[in-house]
Amino acid sequence: MTFPGSLDDQDALRAVRLAGAEPVPLWHGDKWLSDVQAVVLPGGFSYGDYLRCGAIARFAPAMESIIDGARHGMPVLGICNGFQVLCEAHLLPGALIRNKERKFVCRDQRLRIERADTVWTSDFEQGQQVVIPLKNGEGGYVADERTLDELEGQGRVVARYLDGDPNGSYRGIAGISNVAGNVVGLMPHPEHAVEDLTGPSTDGLSFFTSVLKSLVAV
Amino acid sequence: MARVVVDVVMKPEILDPQGQAILGALGRLGIEGVTSVRQGKHFELDVEDGLDDQTLTTLADTLLANPVIEDFTIHR
């Protein structure tokens, strides 16, 4: 999905292609998704995001059918700004706020995959440690205690930061899923870890191969 | 034509890195007597008199503030 201020949409398309699937560029202004089987909301600054990241994107014409699709089990991955959009759209609980250090941070981040049984993570081992670029200015995941306990209790924390949290996220949360597990929000950027040449690893590819497998399986 | 102000602040239970940083800087500046700082957003809207409170609330509630982490007050 490309919003006017999307930045990593080309990377997302590339990652989907490298995973062996056919990438379909979507435009925020189009109400109807051409028959795609899964949607990636890429990183960037969807509408400038001076107000709150994702606050305005949530109202994009295309978001209606995405929200609708997500509620009916369509796999949706929100990366960075995409994660923010999913939270603003209430498809995922909590919110993302300014980094604790109040600086944009871009670095190679170690993560632990906490759930290897969502459609987006099935190609990982439970507890697998991966290295994926993290780059955000508003990546601090916050929610009230009840919500956090619920997320933990229902095993909806998909990935956690290792080596200390880089942005002030509560309980080191780097990614979460909805109850059904088809909607995943992730602050780090797997689409930047799909080629040896350009990434710190190719660990990110598994997010995209995971969803492809689960889709061809059904 | 009327001026409406909407103030948005983080819910108390959510930590506020900006407020914290300012509090820290105060120390370095040698300014004493400030015990807490919280940073929020301040919106000044020019609205036509026709615009009803209902609409304003929706506006604040869906766009200007994120109810999950923020509270807002409207001054009309």
Next chain:
Amino acid sequence: MARVVVDVVMKPEILDPQGQAILGALGRLGIEGVTSVRQGKHFELDVEDGLDDQTLTTLADTLLANPVIEDFTIHR
């Protein structure tokens, strides 16, 4: 112990991208009747009663606002 509020807004002659973006979104939201939006910062400080206005102004002027592009008002 007193609650002091400081509001910081862009000087009127300075471009305010935030406000522009919100105004644009209102259209998409189908909300009519808002003619201008400016986004600023809103600070809530808890200060000891001893703290004089002088100090508060310095504080606002050096830490809370960037005098080159922003104006501030203190509500005590």
Next chain:
Amino acid sequence: MTTIDRRLGVDTVEAAGQTPDQAQPYRELGVADDEYARIKEILGRRPTSSELAMYSVMWSEHCSYKSSKVHLKQFGQKVPAEAKDILLVGMGENAGVVDIGGGLAVTFKIESHNHPSYVEPHQGAATGVGGIVRDILTMGARPVAVMDAIRFGAADAPDTARVLPGVVSGIGGYGNCLGLPNIGGELVFDPSYLGNPLVNALCVGVLRADEIKLAKADGLGSKVVLFGARTGGDGIGGASVLASATFDDTKPAKRPAAQVGDPFAEKVLIECCLEIFAADLVTGIQDLGAAGLSCATTELAAAGTGGMDVDLDLAPLRDETLVPEEILMSESQERMMAVVTPENLDAFLSICAKWDVNATVLGTVNDSGRLVMRWHGDVIVDVPPRTLAHEGPVYERPIQRPADQDELIADTGQQLPRPEDGDELRATALRLIASPNLADKTWVTDQYDRYVLGNTVLAQPEDAGLIRVSDERWRAEHGGAESTAGLALSVDGNGRYTRLDPYAGAQLALAEAYRNVATTGARPLAVTNCLNFGSPEDPGVMWQFAEAVRGLADGCQQLGIPVTGGNVSFYNQTGATPILPTPVIGVLGVIDDVARRTPMALRGDGAQLYLLGDTRDEFGGSEWAHTEHGFLGGTPPKVDLERERLLADILINASRDGLIDAAHDLSDGGLFTTLAEACLRGGAGVRVVVPEGIDPFVLLFSESAGRAVVAVPRSEEIRFTDMCTARGLPAARIGVLDVLEPAIEVQDQFRIPLAELRTAWSSTLPALFG
């Protein structure tokens, strides 16, 4: 709300004719007496105040290059023969364009935004990035990466703590929001920049060689469209005298003291332009930067069919109180001007609508040879556009070698105490590596997105940034496959060297950037430059400038790479004290197969460490003299550009033939710094043997140019050394890699474990800036 008559008090051509001797505040606008006289002569009457506004900005130092022109010509005159055919667009356009083969071309340029970054660090730096990106876009290219070379006062000075964090967040904030990877730059501290930081931003773009766009208003009847942000009262300090002049005594409304950038507006402007270019809908295009509408209209008109009619009152305003003079001078960001044939206009406007970009038809191209502007019907401007765009004043400023220059060179610093034994060498090494100019820069570079676009192969802290030349369209044209071609870029400058010898200093900066590019395995191709100097009215500064330009022009000719463009920034001084003369040089290189690039990281075991080039006792202007003794004197390291060429050849061939695992050039701080950076990057240690007949201190800290360190796998050692011998490049085996207990160990001198080294290296900037 009462609507005031916008025509009130506006000076018209007719009025100018009737009041020939009306006094005009031209001096306040920086227009000299003889310049004002020439304007009258050109127009055959006094200028209207709008015309005066236009001449004053177009004939300003910044836009007219009146003090530097006579020197910059050399870049054109000395274009190396071998480069003539790759130079598609030379100096003078918004940015130069070079042919990189395969139907592709590259445009790149570096520009300064020094003063605004001092006034308002975050916004000043941000709008600096915005400006250079629009220059690249204007050539018809997709911007693909940025770099930044930034210089501040002493690292621990209070004002540095104010300026640096803002500059870095501004560069990051704007570049990140545009989705352009930041792939390198410079960070330098020196007291001379305290009241005058340097913020130089570079942008590189890729385009099809046959789709270059130029700033010309071609085609009778073509429409002149202003699109992008609305025009506000930004950057028009000067114009206020005119505004108040027109409004008699009534004061004009307040004008901004600083500009605020809107990166989102620029992002959509970029995508909008690229879609317009792809559909081939413009005959000419120009970005609005310094001198805004004055510059765009006159340059477009001057370059094309020859004339243009403009209805200035149609320009969309952010501030309705602006008067024509101010609109003409406004430097509001995120605006572009295009020339569109009537039949393409609808298509053009609908693409703007798709991207929510505001577009307005302001005027029409004609062949009158005049640029005529109307304000609510009244003619307020009627000028020959060339006289503003190209026929500005040209000065031969007086040049005088500074009186203290000989004294400066005479004191070579031989008397400075040097470390005597292993322990002192060790302590010196740790202090140097922790000094702000040599310390780890990740505090800065972690605020920049280096991953976006997915083509970044090498970025900071590598010697040069290296990106794959691959985009959607390329893949579409090649069955989805990625291209293997790559671009390498490095920017370098050294104010201390240049202060000691401007001619050599410029060449040393050029040589370092050239070497950095070659170190990655890329072949250097072309040059851009940003010349940061003091006041051109100071003969001493003008001498520094003239010498630096001559050195750079000669150097480029000798290295066989052309200067494609650049930027001059004068008046960088605090009071009467100029900054260190600081030419910042950017070198662009190409590599056929990015997979073959050479990284800087020393990894793995057993590879042999070779030092290429000659090491002499050269400490003039060195980092050691600066940090250990706060001393500046003597002469900078010897320049040998033939040697630089040879070294580059060897590094490029070695990379192509897979003879080396890693390479890192030597520059500030000398060999020890290079080893430390390469070891910390890869995690391996090195055991160094000091070759016969060289003093360990000189080996470790001298800044002799034309050197690099390479790691050669044992299997390739013979082939590599044979190549060096055959080509006559000195290659000394100085040690071996060691991964068990990694450390830098200098035989019989000292040993520093990497852990200790990393702490010293990486603690400095966080401790200073939080």
